[in-house]
Amino acid sequence: MGRKSAKIAAKKGAADKQRGQVFTRALKDVYKAAKSGGTDPASNFLLKVALERCKKFNVPKDNIERALKKASGPDGVGFEDINYEGYGPNGVAVFVEASTDNVTRTVANVRSYFNKCGGSLGVNGALEFLFDRKAYFIVPIEGLDEDEFTLEMIDAGAEEVEKDEEFFEVTGPVDVFGTIQDKLQSLDITPEEATLERFPTSYKDADEETRAQVEKLIGLLEDDDDVVTVYHNLEEEE
CATH class of the missing domain: 3.30.70.980 (YebC, transcriptional regulation domain)
Structure with a gap:
C-alpha cells in the first residue's frame, strides 16, 4: 500500500535496520507519551502502545526507566516542546518536533544540520499549509x-x-x-x-543527489537527542 505518512522514522524496513535507531525511536515514543499523559500505562494508552513496541524490540529496561524519569521526574523539569520548520535542498519541506531543556542549543544544532545539507531553517508557521x-x-x-x-x-x-x-x-x-x-x-x-x-498536502520529487542530501539532513535531525519526530514531503522512490 505504501504509507502516505511523512514520518520517516516510523518506516518499517530501511530505518529499522540499525538496532540503535529502533531503540532511539521507541524510547522517544515512550518519553513523548509519558510527558503528555503520565507514566502509568493503565491510564495512558499511548504509553502502553510505546512500551509494547519497546518490548517487541527488546529495548533494555534501564533505557525505558531513564526515558520515563526524564519525562516525569526532576530531570524532566524545564523541558519544553518546540517545532522547527525549514526547507532542504530543492525546496523539500522539513518539519521538526523537538523537546528540549535548552532552546539555544537545540536551535543552533537544528540550524547547523540544515546548513550542512544545503537547506535553511525558516520561520515557524511557514510550513503549516x-x-x-x-x-x-x-x-x-x-x-x-x-x-x-x-x-x-x-x-x-x-x-x-x-x-x-x-x-x-x-x-x-x-x-x-x-x-x-x-x-x-x-x-x-x-x-x-x-x-x-x-x-x-503535496510532494516534492528530487534527483538522486538531492534525495541523498535530504536523507542526510533527516538522519542528522533524527540522531539529535532533542528531536522527537521529523516530517518531510519528499516523494517516496518507486
Missing part, C-alpha cells in the same frame, strides 16, 4: 475481520481505513483521536502505533 495533522493508527490485522473492523473505525470517526499484508492504517481528523483510541480499547486492540501525524 504544507502538512495536515491527523489522527493516525497502525493496527495488526491478525485476528480481525476487515469489514467489521472498518465499520467500527468509521463509526468512531475515521476517514480512511487501508490494509496491507500485515496492518490496517487508520486515519481521521485530529479531534477523533480519543474516540478511535477508546474504540480500540473497548475492542481490546493494542495498535502498533497511535499518534497525531503530519501528512504532506
Whole structure:
C-alpha cells in the first residue's frame, strides 16, 4: 500500500535496520507519551502502545526507566516542546518536533544540520499549509475481520481505513483521536502505533543527489537527542 505518512522514522524496513535507531525511536515514543499523559500505562494508552513496541524490540529496561524519569521526574523539569520548520535542498519541506531543556542549543544544532545539507531553517508557521495533522493508527490485522473492523473505525470517526499484508492504517481528523483510541480499547486492540501525524498536502520529487542530501539532513535531525519526530514531503522512490 505504501504509507502516505511523512514520518520517516516510523518506516518499517530501511530505518529499522540499525538496532540503535529502533531503540532511539521507541524510547522517544515512550518519553513523548509519558510527558503528555503520565507514566502509568493503565491510564495512558499511548504509553502502553510505546512500551509494547519497546518490548517487541527488546529495548533494555534501564533505557525505558531513564526515558520515563526524564519525562516525569526532576530531570524532566524545564523541558519544553518546540517545532522547527525549514526547507532542504530543492525546496523539500522539513518539519521538526523537538523537546528540549535548552532552546539555544537545540536551535543552533537544528540550524547547523540544515546548513550542512544545503537547506535553511525558516520561520515557524511557514510550513503549516504544507502538512495536515491527523489522527493516525497502525493496527495488526491478525485476528480481525476487515469489514467489521472498518465499520467500527468509521463509526468512531475515521476517514480512511487501508490494509496491507500485515496492518490496517487508520486515519481521521485530529479531534477523533480519543474516540478511535477508546474504540480500540473497548475492542481490546493494542495498535502498533497511535499518534497525531503530519501528512504532506503535496510532494516534492528530487534527483538522486538531492534525495541523498535530504536523507542526510533527516538522519542528522533524527540522531539529535532533542528531536522527537521529523516530517518531510519528499516523494517516496518507486
